[in-house]
Amino acid sequence: MLKLTVKSPKTTTIGTFDGVHVGHQKILNHVVRLAEKQGYAPTVLTLFPHPRMVLQKDDSIKLLNTIEERVALLKSIGIETIIVKEFTKKFSNLSAEDYVKTILVNEINTKQIVIGYDHHFGKNRTANITDLKKFAKEYDFTVEEISAQDIENVTVSSTKIRNALNEGKVALANSFLGYNYFITGKVIKGKGLGRTLDFPTANIYIKESYKLIPEDGVYIVKSRFKEEVIYGMMNIGTNPTVNGKTKSIEVHFINFNEDIYSSELKIEFLKRLRHEQKFKNLEALKTQLQNDRTNALDYMNNLK
Numbered sequence: 001m002l003k004l005t006v007k008s009p010k011t012t013t014i015g016t017f018d019g020v021h022v023g024h025q026k027i028l029n030h031v032v033r034l035a036e037k038q039g040y041a042p043t044v045l046t047l048f049p050h051p052r053m054v055l056q057k058d059d060s061i062k063l064l065n066t067i068e069e070r071v072a073l074l075k076s077i078g079i080e081t082i083i084v085k086e087f088t089k090k091f092s093n094l095s096a097e098d099y100v101k102t103i104l105v106n107e108i109n110t111k112q113i114v115i116g117y118d119h120h121f122g123k124n125r126t127a128n129i130t131d132l133k134k135f136a137k138e139y140d141f142t143v144e145e146i147s148a149q150d151i152e153n154v155t156v157s158s159t160k161i162r163n164a165l166n167e168g169k170v171a172l173a174n175s176f177l178g179y180n181y182f183i184t185g186k187v188i189k190g191k192g193l194g195r196t197l198d199f200p201t202a203n204i205y206i207k208e209s210y211k212l213i214p215e216d217g218v219y220i221v222k223s224r225f226k227e228e229v230i231y232g233m234m235n236i237g238t239n240p241t242v243n244g245k246t247k248s249i250e251v252h253f254i255n256f257n258e259d260i261y262s263s264e265l266k267i268e269f270l271k272r273l274r275h276e277q278k279f280k281n282l283e284a285l286k287t288q289l290q291n292d293r294t295n296a297l298d299y300m301n302n303l304k
């Protein structure tokens, strides 16, 4: 049987939107409003992996969000359709017109495009907004330009946020993001040492090697387990006191005692407490952990 699917018309914007920060949110809210006015579905076309990972084979690039996190953040601000196009060498060789015709028009059914005045696209990024307006007539869509002024008013950038996190400045990063920076990972087995210190620690494994992890150190964090909000103190580092070599991410949750092995946790960063240190023995480390706990409890009590 022949089945015809009619694709709903879309208001589409295009970008990486790494972090989906306050500047991105402003543009995306605009997209949602424009789409509403037209009766179109607000849509984001996003490329993954990052072009630099593919074209320069740069494995060192770190992103604020995994692709799953990016999709969830976009959904939470009202973007209905998210198209994740795999960015390959072949894709990068698409001419501007082929890209517009096959992807934006035929595949997505874009009726309106919202784009920055300085957007470049197509093979070698040679086409610009003037070209896009030319294609608009031919392929029956409209172009909404985001002006230079609107773009310059956005002083936040993904790079600034990455820099802040690389320096452990999570509170600053959070103010740029408009939400708390978070990681998503699975609780795995550690060395079983935490419990002997009376500080059991959930070791977090993040499968996406490109996810940016804040600077090594100790942080106050927040998570959820079975709908309950839980707070904790997280250490990111190599555990020099026990002569550790590999980097780990571990959290001791405060006033909490459950087996959470294999759980998937979303963990938000609230505040940095200190650097990771090498203590002369485990007793000294334990004393410091008790201090950290007091600091975390003070912080939690001030939230209420």
Ligand SMILES: Cc1cc2nc3c(=O)[nH]c(=O)nc-3n(C[C@H](O)[C@H](O)[C@H](O)COP(=O)(O)O)c2cc1C
Pocket (backbone or CB within 6 Å): 190, 191, 192, 193, 194, 195, 199, 200, 201, 202, 203, 218, 233, 234, 235, 238, 239, 240, 241, 242, 250, 251, 252, 275, 276, 277, 278, 279, 285, 289, 292
């Ligand atoms: C809040 C917190 C802070 C920590 N700070 C340090 C530190 O400064 N130096 C250090 O060597 N280890 C630190 N650790 C890690 C401990 O050394 C210990 O290795 C770890 O808790 C054992 O984890 P595991 O048995 O689950 O692998 C810290 C752990 C937590 C939870």
Ligand SMILES: Nc1ncnc2c1ncn2[C@@H]1O[C@H](COP(=O)(O)OP(=O)(O)O)[C@@H](O)[C@H]1O
Pocket (backbone or CB within 6 Å): 187, 188, 189, 190, 191, 192, 193, 194, 195, 196, 199, 200, 201, 202, 203, 251, 252, 253, 254, 255, 256, 257, 258, 259, 260, 261
């Ligand atoms: N307050 C808590 N914070 C973190 N994990 C806890 C807590 N209470 C119990 N647990 C459980 O204990 C485990 C950590 O115990 P630990 O002795 O440090 O062993 P491991 O080295 O295998 O992580 C966690 O993965 C979790 O399942």
